[in-house]
Amino acid sequence: MKKTVLRNYAKLIAGVGVNVQKGQEVFIDAGLDQPEFVAMVVEACYRLGASRVVVDWNYQPLEKLHARHQKLGTLSELTGWQEARWKHYVDKLPCRIYLDSDDPDGLKGANQKKLAQARQRKYPLIKGYRDQMESRYQWCIAAVPGAAWAKKLFPELSRHQAVEKLWEAILATSRVTDDPVAAWARHNRSLTEHCARLNALGIEKLRYTASNGTDLTVGMIPEAEFKGGDETSLQGIVFNPNIPTEECFITPMRGAAEGIVHASKPLSWNGQLIDRFWIRFSGGKAVEWHAEVNNEALTQIITMDEGSAYLGECALVPFDSPIQNSGILFYNTLFDENAACHLALGEGFADTIRDFEHKSLEECRALGVNDSMLHVDFMIGTADMAIDAITRDGRTVPVFRDGNWAAE
Numbered sequence: 155m156k157k158t159v160l161r162n163y164a165k166l167i168a169g170v171g172v173n174v175q176k177g178q179e180v181f182i183d184a185g186l187d188q189p190e191f192v193a194m195v196v197e198a199c200y201r202l203g204a205s206r207v208v209v210d211w212n213y214q215p216l217e218k219l220h221a222r223h224q225k226l227g228t229l230s231e232l233t234g235w236q237e238a239r240w241k242h243y244v245d246k247l248p249c250r251i252y253l254d255s256d257d258p259d260g261l262k263g264a265n266q267k268k269l270a271q272a273r274q275r276k277y278p279l280i281k282g283y284r285d286q287m288e289s290r291y292q293w294c295i296a297a298v299p300g301a302a303w304a305k306k307l308f309p310e311l312s313r314h315q316a317v318e319k320l321w322e323a324i325l326a327t328s329r330v331t332d333d334p335v336a337a338w339a340r341h342n343r344s345l346t347e348h349c350a351r352l353n354a355l356g357i358e359k360l361r362y363t364a365s366n367g368t369d370l371t372v373g374m375i376p377e378a379e380f381k382g383g384d385e386t387s388l389q390g391i392v393f394n395p396n397i398p399t400e401e402c403f404i405t406p407m408r409g410a411a412e413g414i415v416h417a418s419k420p421l422s423w424n425g426q427l428i429d430r431f432w433i434r435f436s437g438g439k440a441v442e443w444h445a446e447v448n449n450e451a452l453t454q455i456i457t458m459d460e461g462s463a464y465l466g467e468c469a470l471v472p473f474d475s476p477i478q479n480s481g482i483l484f485y486n487t488l489f490d491e492n493a494a495c496h497l498a499l500g501e502g503f504a505d506t507i508r509d510f511e512h513k514s515l516e517e518c519r520a521l522g523v524n525d526s527m528l529h530v531d532f533m534i535g536t537a538d539m540a541i542d543a544i545t546r547d548g549r550t551v552p553v554f555r556d557g558n559w560a561a562e
């Protein structure tokens with residue numbers, strides 16, 4: 155891939171993704187797959203005035219070794235230096251960049267029960283820090299090719315060819331054009347217009363139906379509104395948390411989901427794949443579910459904590475989207491969730507509450523925003539999905555027909 159194109163991508167992540175401000179610190183989480191590109195992102199952050207850029211490298215085989223050899227107590231511990239880092243995050247509010255290149259099957263064979271237990275034990279130790287940072291800092295998730303990920307998508311190609319083809323797909327769907335900044339400005343305006351139309355309806359419920367058996371109704375929080383594209387932190391800084399993104403999303407009312415929903419794409423979670431699954435909700439809670447592939451992992455998600463069985467997000471994505479039209483199943487939620495409509499189990503977004511900046515996190519949750527240690531998106535959109543909005547004044551308004559925005 156040409157270095158000029160990659161530098162444009164790095165500048166997009168630093169300038170439009172997290173929008174680094176002069177004097178800010180930046181923490182980057184990255185795999186070992188594309189160190190040269192990571193260096194480009196670091197340089198782009200410094201050129202925008204970052205005071206310090208820290209790179210934390212991760213490597214899935216090491217995660218498997220830790221899970222195998224560390225005792226549960228050790229794996230669950232929040233060490234002094236880790237706690238000091240969380241305190242630093244709260245005090246300094248650095249930008250956070252996550253460059254995803256993981257192998258979708260990279261943690262296959264790991265002791266998933268042990269990893270889940272460790273996560274459950276550690277979460278209460280970090281929850282207070284996370285809550286203090288809620289909506290106050292800029293963050294961005296983007297992707298770079300990993301060799302194992304690329305080979306899973308393009309097994310017929312050589313390793314080098316597969317990585318190059320995945321680069322092409324990532325850059326195309328992330329709108330890395332000759333002028334990606336301008337392309338993203340146009341895209342954000344389009345998403346904002348869609349959200350404005352949805353918010354003007356006064357939606358009380360959304361009903362999803364599809365020929366695969368999906369028939370689900372989800373209630374909305376009266377004070378919630380659809381958002382999409384760029385966001386504004388409580389520090390007043392505009393940023394784009396996902397590159398790419400095609401969604402208009404909202405936080406639904408906790409406890410207000412009824413019916414059944416079928417996944418339309420595999421879910422890559424925690425280095426393992428879950429496929430061909432459905433979930434039935436009653437009283438807002440997942441009460442029954444089954445996955446033909448990796449039902450154990452699906453059960454781990456839904457039972458991780460009290461809130462992980464409830465919905466935290468409803469996202470509308472037209473089936474006629476750049477990612478869907480690429481013809482590639484990415485086995486990566488960042489991309490696959492932007493190929494079709496999706497829902498999320500677990501934590502809801504407080505910043506979808508109108509005037510959230512004048513409310514405490516506790517007040518937002520009291521309105522119906524779900525709380526959980528997890529936020530797991532799963533794809534439900536199909537080519538024939540219909541979505542109706544039942545409004546507070548009693549109307550039924552078509553929102554989606556045949557997988558796409560309904561005619562206005």
